[in-house]
Amino acid sequence: MRGNEANRVISVSQGGLYHCRGGRGDPVYYTEDSSDVTVKETLPSKPTVSLQPSWTQIYSGETVTVRCEIQGGEGAQWTYEWRAAKLNTPPTSNEYRIIRATESDSGGYSCRGRRDYFFSEWSDIITLTVSYKPKAKLRADNTAVPVGGSVTLTCSVNPSSSSSGWKYYWYRDNVTVDVVSPSNGQISVSQEGLYRCRGGRGNPVYYTEDSQEVQINKTGEFVFSNNVE
The missing domain is CATH 2.60.40.10 (Immunoglobulins)
Incomplete structure (x- = not known):
């Protein structure tokens, strides 16, 4: 690694097995090699x-x-x-x-x-x-829209994992109505139609399977119905 060094002290920064020998004269007369010295590098903490x-x-x-x-x-x-x-x-x-x-x-x-x-x-x-590829779930708090009002739709994917990065995409009668809903997966709708949703995350976006469809109708009275799963 080095030759013709007048100084018998060197600094090294790599681990390895080191030895040396001396030489003098012309032609050079060499001593026998020294014993080996192992130099170990101090490695960083584990990855x-x-x-x-x-x-x-x-x-x-x-x-x-x-x-x-x-x-x-x-x-x-x-x-x-x-x-x-x-x-x-x-x-x-x-x-x-x-x-x-x-x-x-x-x-x-x-x-x-x-x-x-x-x-x-x-x-x-x-x-x-x-x-396996998941399927989105769609839930409606009501399937009948009261006059001048709205109903809330909730889309979810693996709801037990709140930090899983999902965004939600909504469709009414096979037309996009909301490209990305809020992170809680809820939107309010006041128009009747056949709604569905799906989740997406990552870049490029990975999509879940579409949810089941839910029919929303307008009515003159507020009629409460059970959640639709």
């Missing part, structure tokens, strides 16, 4: 695995990026090893995309970094669950 988008519950057909991050390791020439549910050819980069996920992509993912012959610890495992 973390993250998902983009951050949902650990995704659905068949969605795309998700799995990323390995080493805090404090910026600028270093890392290669990466992965333990993953389904990786026929594990990547050596810090991220890879699961395109059109299937149920076989479910499972735990962890990684570690490698630089030369030195490794970081394995990251903690992040678990990804892939389920």
